[in-house]
Amino acid sequence: MKILIIGASGLLARPVILQLDKAGMELRLFSRSVNSSMFTNDYEMVQGDLFDDIDLEKAVEGCDAIHITASVDDEYKSTELIVNKARQKEVKLISYVSGATVAEENRWFRFTDNKFRAEQLLMNSGIPYLIFRPTWFFESLQLMVRNGKAMIPGHLPHPYHFLSGDEFGSMVAKAFADPEKHNAVYYAFGPEEYLMKDLLERYCREYHPEIKKVSEMPLFMMRVIAFMTGKKQLKGVAALFSYFQKVKEPAVSEDELSKLVKPQVDFEQWLGMNRQMK
Numbered sequence: 001m002k003i004l005i006i007g008a009s010g011l012l013a014r015p016v017i018l019q020l021d022k023a024g025m026e027l028r029l030f031s032r033s034v035n036s037s038m039f040t041n042d043y044e045m046v047q048g049d050l051f052d053d054i055d056l057e058k059a060v061e062g063c064d065a066i067h068i069t070a071s072v073d074d075e076y077k078s079t080e081l082i083v084n085k086a087r088q089k090e091v092k093l094i095s096y097v098s099g100a101t102v103a104e105e106n107r108w109f110r111f112t113d114n115k116f117r118a119e120q121l122l123m124n125s126g127i128p129y130l131i132f133r134p135t136w137f138f139e140s141l142q143l144m145v146r147n148g149k150a151m152i153p154g155h156l157p158h159p160y161h162f163l164s165g166d167e168f169g170s171m172v173a174k175a176f177a178d179p180e181k182h183n184a185v186y187y188a189f190g191p192e193e194y195l196m197k198d199l200l201e202r203y204c205r206e207y208h209p210e211i212k213k214v215s216e217m218p219l220f221m222m223r224v225i226a227f228m229t230g231k232k233q234l235k236g237v238a239a240l241f242s243y244f245q246k247v248k249e250p251a252v253s254e255d256e257l258s259k260l261v262k263p264q265v266d267f268e269q270w271l272g273m274n275r276q277m278k
Contacts, residue, residue, distance in 0.1 A: 096130070
C-alpha cells in the first residue's frame with residue numbers, strides 16, 4: 001500500500017510515519033515545508049500547498065491511501081478538496097486525525113465544528129475511512145516551553161489521558177493493515193489521567209531543570225497582546241485553550257477504547273523511552 005501523508009512536517013505526523021514505515025508501507029510525504037533533514041529514512045517527498053489543485057494532484061497521483069494529519073484553519077474545506085481528488089484518483093482508503101472532544105454538542109466552537117463536518121464528509125464519501133479521535137499527546141508539552149519559560153495559556157482544570165505519539169502511530173498502522181478495521185472511529189486515550197500543569201512541571205524537571213515554575217497566562221491578556229500585535233496565531237491559541245477550559249475529555253467506555261488497541265505507555269514510561277533514544 002502506498003500512503004500519502006498530508007501534513008507530514010507536523011509534530012504528530014512523525015511517529016505515524018515511522019510506524020507505517022515499520023509496518024512495511026510505502027510512503028509519500030506532503031506539506032509545505034517537509035524535507036529530508038526531518039527523517040533518517042529516505043522517503044518520497046512533495047512540497048506544496050494542499051489548497052493548490054496542481055500541488056494536491058501531484059501529491060495524490062499514484063497513491064492507494066491518504067492519511068490526513070494537517071492542521072489548517074478550515075479543516076472541512078481541506079478535507080473536501082482531498083476527498084474530491086481522492087475520488088478522481090481512485091484512492092482506496094482515507095484516514096483522518098480528528099479530536100477526542102469532537103461531538104455534536106461541541107460544535108459551537110468553530111475548530112470543533114470544522115472537524116465534525118470533516119468527519120461526516122469522510123463517512124459519507126463512499127471511500128473506506130478511518131477516523132481517529134486522540135486526546136492530548138505527551139509530545140505537545142514541548143510546545144509550552146519557550147525562551148526559558150514554561151507557560152500554559154489559561155487554566156485547564158480538567159484531567160486528560162495523555163498518550164504517546166509512538167503508540168498512536170502503532171494504532172494507525174494496525175488499522176491501515178487490517179481491512180476489517182476500516183470504516184470506523186477510534187478514540188485514542190493513554191492509561192493515566194493527568195492535569196496539564198502537573199504534567200508540564202514533571203516534564204520541565206526532566207528536560208528543563210533550570211525552569212522552576214510553570215506559569216498560567218490569563219487568556220484575556222493573550223487576547224489583548226494578540227489584538228495589539230496583530231498575531232492571528234496567538235488569538236487562535238487563546239480561543240483553543242478557552243474551549244478546553246470549558247470542555248472536558250469525554251467519558252469513553254473500555255470496550256470503545258479497546259476496539260483497536262489500547263495504549264499502555266504512561267508518562268514515566270514515555271520519559272524512559274525518550275531517554276533510551278538520546
